[in-house]
Amino acid sequence: MTTADALPPVRTAGRPGPSAFRLLLSYVRPHRWALLTGAALSLLTGATGLLLPLVARGLIEDLSHDRSVSGKLLAMAALVVTNTVVGALGSYVLRRTAESVVLGARRTLSSYLLRLRIAAVDRTEPGDLMARITSDTTLLREVTTDSLVALGTGGLTLVATVVMMGVVDPVLLGVTLAVIAGAGTVLGTIVPRIHRASRRAQDAVGVMGASLERVLGALRTVKASGAEPREERALHEAAEESWRQSVRAAKWSAAAGNTAGLAMQLAFITVLAVGGARVATGAIGIGTLVAFLLYVFYLMSPIQQVVGAVTQYQTGAGALARIREALELPAEPAFVSVELPSAGAEPAAVAFTDVRFRYADDLPYVHHGVSFAVPARGMTAFVGPSGAGKTTVFSLIERFYDPESGTITLDGRPLADWELPRLRAAIGYVEQDAPVLSGSLRDNLLLGNPEADEGTVARVLKTTRLDGLVERLPQGLETLVGHRGTKLSGGERQRVAIARALLRRPRLLLLDEATSQLDAVNEAALRDTVADVARSTTVLVVAHRLSTVTTADRIVVMDAGRVRAVGTHRELVAGDPLYAELAATQFLAAGH
Ligand SMILES: Nc1ncnc2c1ncn2[C@@H]1O[C@H](COP(=O)(O)OP(=O)(O)OP(=O)(O)O)[C@@H](O)[C@H]1O
Numbered sequence: 001m002t003t004a005d006a007l008p009p010v011r012t013a014g015r016p017g018p019s020a021f022r023l024l025l026s027y028v029r030p031h032r033w034a035l036l037t038g039a040a041l042s043l044l045t046g047a048t049g050l051l052l053p054l055v056a057r058g059l060i061e062d063l064s065h066d067r068s069v070s071g072k073l074l075a076m077a078a079l080v081v082t083n084t085v086v087g088a089l090g091s092y093v094l095r096r097t098a099e100s101v102v103l104g105a106r107r108t109l110s111s112y113l114l115r116l117r118i119a120a121v122d123r124t125e126p127g128d129l130m131a132r133i134t135s136d137t138t139l140l141r142e143v144t145t146d147s148l149v150a151l152g153t154g155g156l157t158l159v160a161t162v163v164m165m166g167v168v169d170p171v172l173l174g175v176t177l178a179v180i181a182g183a184g185t186v187l188g189t190i191v192p193r194i195h196r197a198s199r200r201a202q203d204a205v206g207v208m209g210a211s212l213e214r215v216l217g218a219l220r221t222v223k224a225s226g227a228e229p230r231e232e233r234a235l236h237e238a239a240e241e242s243w244r245q246s247v248r249a250a251k252w253s254a255a256a257g258n259t260a261g262l263a264m265q266l267a268f269i270t271v272l273a274v275g276g277a278r279v280a281t282g283a284i285g286i287g288t289l290v291a292f293l294l295y296v297f298y299l300m301s302p303i304q305q306v307v308g309a310v311t312q313y314q315t316g317a318g319a320l321a322r323i324r325e326a327l328e329l330p331a332e333p334a335f336v337s338v339e340l341p342s343a344g345a346e347p348a349a350v351a352f353t354d355v356r357f358r359y360a361d362d363l364p365y366v367h368h369g370v371s372f373a374v375p376a377r378g379m380t381a382f383v384g385p386s387g388a389g390k391t392t393v394f395s396l397i398e399r400f401y402d403p404e405s406g407t408i409t410l411d412g413r414p415l416a417d418w419e420l421p422r423l424r425a426a427i428g429y430v431e432q433d434a435p436v437l438s439g440s441l442r443d444n445l446l447l448g449n450p451e452a453d454e455g456t457v458a459r460v461l462k463t464t465r466l467d468g469l470v471e472r473l474p475q476g477l478e479t480l481v482g483h484r485g486t487k488l489s490g491g492e493r494q495r496v497a498i499a500r501a502l503l504r505r506p507r508l509l510l511l512d513e514a515t516s517q518l519d520a521v522n523e524a525a526l527r528d529t530v531a532d533v534a535r536s537t538t539v540l541v542v543a544h545r546l547s548t549v550t551t552a553d554r555i556v557v558m559d560a561g562r563v564r565a566v567g568t569h570r571e572l573v574a575g576d577p578l579y580a581e582l583a584a585t586q587f588l589a590a591g592h
Pocket residue numbers: 122359360363366384385386387388389390391392393542
């Protein structure tokens with residue numbers, strides 16, 4: 001565990017770093033030809049539009065000289081049609097490219113977020129991460145088309161016009177550029193403000209996503225606690241903050257646009273004054289001045305375009321920075337699919353040697369040198385007071401986290417030497433709160449082994465006593481279980497989670513027992529199931545029930561991040577005072 005696992009600080013100030021732009025380019029690069037085609041079509045549309053007045057002038061001249069105009073009429077019709085078709089095609093190509101850029105960003109981000117290390121997820125708000133995939137990526141659409149294309153086409157026209165102005169009169173060009181440079185300085189102070197405001201607006205959208213996820217994830221508790229008004233306030237505040245910051249960004253964008261407009265008018269007047277003086281002294285002719293003024297006039301549109309592109313980019317840059325932050329979170333290596341263990345695979349042995357671990361550098365140690373060895377096959381129960389570090393043992397075996405020191409081995413090989421997917425393929429893991437995902441019962445069962453055949457599924461359903469439930473449900477395995485399985489009872493959820501883990505044919509089964517989720521009949525059934533599984537697999541159970549503990553082959557007693565004792569129920573009742581006390585209060589008081 002290092003500080004690298006922590007979320008990078010949220011940057012809300014300053015200009016976007018160059019890497020935000022590089023990130024944008026990496027999304028745009030695969031579509032560069034489509035983007036160039038779109039830009040070329042846009043330029044062509046502009047050019048056909050510019051040609052039309054010329055042909056119209058010719059047509060009028062022909063008419064006044066009584067010449068045939070059919071050729072010109074045809075040319076005009078062709079230009080109008082070309083203009084429309086090319087225009088439509090150009091905007092379609094650009095829009096499609098922009099959507100493809102968004103798609104690319106969403107694909108990269110969603111794949112990355114699935115690979116995030118659990119330690120990184122612990123420090124983030126899932127709702128905020130969700131907003132980064134859904135809302136922030138949407139902003140890339142405008143950046144790609146409006147901003148990049150306008151920067152390209154506007155920039156090109158701008159350079160061409162400036163070159164022409166230099167040819168006509170370098171002195172007047174100098175005057176024009178001086179005025180534009182002045183405006184550029186003003187814009188230099190405005191542009192970062194747009195970036196800051198849009199960044200804050202997007203952060204507020206993230207906060208909203210996090211609040212929504214928090215509320216919807218526990219809506220029953222929120223309602224039961226009468227907390228709706230307070231949660232509503234938090235949601236509204238985030239929405240209003242986003243509004244405030246977006247309005248601020250709009251204000252600065254408007255200021256930037258008008259600064260550019262003002263600069264052009266100033267340039268026009270200055271050129272008129274300086275040019276007029278030059279005409280008076282005879283340095284240039286009146287024709288040159290008129291031509292130059294026309295160019296100043298032509299300069300207006302590309303300058304507005306470029307300024308618009310830059311301000312537009314700032315909005316997207318806020319989103320890009322948020323996307324980049326998500327992509328900087330520590331992640332696991334890219335997925336590779338591996339085969340699950342075959343039906344008769346050997347069970348796995350597990351050993352911890354002097355493992356020290358804490359969840360973060362600023363948190364106390366949870367494991368202070370944990371050591372134990374579990375042979376292949378059989379059932380090992382972990383018991384101990386709440387917070388002793390039992391669940392953490394499982395998290396370390398799954399490599400959700402890595403220990404600070406000490407070694408953990410599976411089959412005698414350190415976990416670090418295992419390819420992560422292979423390690424996890426060997427393990428079946430049932431979390432304490434037995435999460436069930438929304439979707440059908442079948443989706444949930446097959447989550448860890450989509451290839452399991454009907455016969456195996458039926459067998460596992462029987463062992464976990466889910467067969468009765470499936471028969472009762474009108475849609476059987478296709479029944480939708482609701483968000484987090486809310487349509488199932490707590491005990492059913494737990495059995496679904498166990499069935500799911502068993503379908504993976506694990507060589508090591510980690511079962512984090514939830515307390516009091518099962519009734520007596522199902523508890524006895526589960527005990528038989530686990531005992532049965534333990535004959536062919538290594539089973540580790542965080543135990544809260546006497547039934548689990550008494551039938552275990554060995555019990556590891558943990559206390560305050562250390563292993564106190566290892567033995568059978570009988571040995572420990574006699575030899576370990578803490579265990580004897582736990583057994584007396586926790587287990588026996590529970591009515592066993
Ligand atoms: N993701 C986490 N981040 C920070 N601290 C954590 C995290 N998970 C657990 N802890 C802390 O680690 C300690 C040990 O937790 P653990 O879940 O391993 O205990 P346990 O023995 O399984 O307890 P219980 O019997 O109540 O489930 C606790 O003090 C807990 O607050």
